[in-house]
Amino acid sequence: GAVVSQHPSRVICKSGTSVKIECRSLDFQATTMFWYRQFPKQSLMLMATSNEGSKATYEQGVEKDKFLINHASLTLSTLTVTSAHPEDSSFYICSANRGGDSNQPQHFGDGTRLSIL
């Protein structure tokens, strides 16, 4: 069964809206979670690493003020796309290592398809 839950699965909203996406680890604690973005016909690109109790680490070129990450508990990380614009339309996916063990592979949530009109 699923080990990482992501919600919502799809969002359609107007330009300028802020959108929050939730990622939950099921039945295990995840001190670290990851947020990816995938544009059509392209591979996954890591946006940021979400760290429980501390600031997220952003990849080069990703605006931290645009993509706000909060990891307030050991099972929940949220990504907020602030003042979203059409170019932010993409497939956003979170992941976590089961049990937070770096020797275990990452499992992905079902993804959130964001469409900004």
Added chain:
Amino acid sequence: QKEVEQNSGPLSVPEGAIASLNCTYSDRGSQSFFWYRQYSGKSPELIMFIYSNGDKEDGRFTAQLNKASQYVSLLIRDSQPSDSATYLCAVPRGGSNYKLTFGKGTLLTVNP
């Protein structure tokens, strides 16, 4: 040189055949390697992971790792139409599983 390279395909095989997917990586320090399957419009699903040189078998899937040559492959035996998907190779950065670099993926089509 790209960190993780895959043949984008598409790779087309008949049902029942063996599908062979290849991946090369640039970081010699990489210790673990992952294959994910991604159906169109869905998120990636873990298929196999391998840490040691040689072969690792799981059902119809076999992962092969050659660290000296820096390549990892995925073989799918008795391919089924339901195997049709994009297969992503992922390699951790800097030896840590915490940050994965993905290849662009190989689109596999299994024809009935």
